[in-house]
Structures are given as structure tokens and as C-alpha cells.
Amino acid sequence: MTRFGDALAGFGVTFSTMFKKPITEQYPEGKQPTQARYHGRHQLNRYDDGLEKCIGCELCAWACPADAIYVEGADNTDAERFSPGERYGRVYQINYLRCIGCGLCIEACPTRALTMTNDYEMADDNRSDLIYGKDKLLAPLQPGMQPPPHAMADGATDDDYYLGHISSEGGAHR
Numbered sequence: 006m007t008r009f010g011d012a013l014a015g016f017g018v019t020f021s022t023m024f025k026k027p028i029t030e031q032y033p034e035g036k037q038p039t040q041a042r043y044h045g046r047h048q049l050n051r052y053d054d055g056l057e058k059c060i061g062c063e064l065c066a067w068a069c070p071a072d073a074i075y076v077e078g079a080d081n082t083d084a085e086r087f088s089p090g091e092r093y094g095r096v097y098q099i100n101y102l103r104c105i106g107c108g109l110c111i112e113a114c115p116t117r118a119l120t121m122t123n124d125y126e127m128a129d130d131n132r133s134d135l136i137y138g139k140d141k142l143l144a145p146l147q148p149g150m151q152p153p154p155h156a157m158a159d160g161a162t163d164d165d166y167y168l169g170h171i172s173s174e175g176g177a178h179r
């Protein structure tokens with residue numbers, strides 16, 4: 006195509022765009038839903054009786070290419086149990102100044118403790134409020150859940166939890 010032809014083709018794009026209806030999102034007054042698998046804020050999930058799924062293994066932190074996750078695990082005891090099994094995540098932090106939303110952390114998690122929500126409203130004006138701890142990341146308690154620490158369901162094993170055999174009434178069903 007000649008240079009004149011190139012110019013005409015370019016102006017053609019401009020010309021055709023002039024008659025299209027503009028798409029202007031009225032955010033924040035009007036919020037559009039995200040795609041279902043949008044990578045938004047993370048969530049630390051619970052079992053149906055309220056115990057935490059996180060076992061403090063740090064695999065998510067090792068998988069993170071941005072070094073955005075900090076985890077400190079600790080031992081559960083019979084007197085103070087936060088998750089089934091031996092360990093739980095005593096400290097869990099995600100630094101959203103570093104996170105690039107890649108989702109590698111949720112792929113690495115062996116218990117599906119860590120998933121991502123569609124929540125994207127996380128802007129803030131200082132560093133410390135963008136480091137989210139368990140207070141912001143833990144899933145809210147649903148009806149029937151008991152806040153940890155508490156014992157595992159009667160007669161239940163770790164496997165019953167991992168296989169999803171625990172009900173919100175605190176019983177194991179196999």
C-alpha cells in the first residue's frame with residue numbers, strides 16, 4: 006500500500022470510531038461485575054466447623070515470585086487448636102504493594118486454604134494498611150461455624166477434614 010493509502014487506512018479507523026457509542030464506566034458510583042475468575046483479594050478459607058484450612062506450610066510463600074507472602078506456622082495443641090492436624094498459620098501476611106495477582110500461591114496451596122476473591126477495591130494511601138494480615142484475609146464465619154480455637158469434630162481425623170467430610174454441626178460424615 007502507498008503511504009497515501011496507509012494514511013487513508015489510519016484515518017478510516019479514526020473516522021469509524023467517531024460514530025461508536027463511547028463506553029464510560031461511572032466508577033465508583035456504578036460498579037461492573039468482574040469476570041468470575043478475576044484475581045482479586047486473597048481469602049484464607051475455613052472448614053465447615055470453623056477451623057482454619059491453613060496449615061502454615063509456607064508453600065504459597067515459596068511459590069510467590071514477588072516475595073509478597075509472609076507465613077509463620079505454629080503447633081496446634083489439644084488445649085488450643087486452630088486447624089486440623091499438627092500445624093496452623095499463626096502469622097499470615099500478604100503485601101499488596103508487591104502482589105502482582107498471578108495466582109501462583111493459590112496453585113501451590115495443598116489444602117485449598119488460599120483462594121482469590123473478586124474484590125479489587127484495595128487502594129490505600131500508606132504502606133502498612135496494604136499489608137493484609139489474618140484479620141483481613143480470613144473468611145468470615147458462616148452460620149453454624151465456631152470461631153477457633155476449638156477441638157476437631159468428634160471421632161474425625163485430619164483426612165476427614167481434607168476430604169470434606171465435616172459438617173457445620175461439627176460431625177464427620179463419610
Ligand code: SF4
Nearest residue numbers: 069104105107108110
Ligand atoms: S498472586 Fe502471585 S504475586 Fe500475589 S501473593 Fe500470590 S503468588 Fe505472590
Ligand code: SF4
Nearest residue numbers: 059060062063065114
Ligand atoms: S495458605 Fe496454603 S500454602 Fe500457604 S501456608 Fe497456608 S496451607 Fe500452606
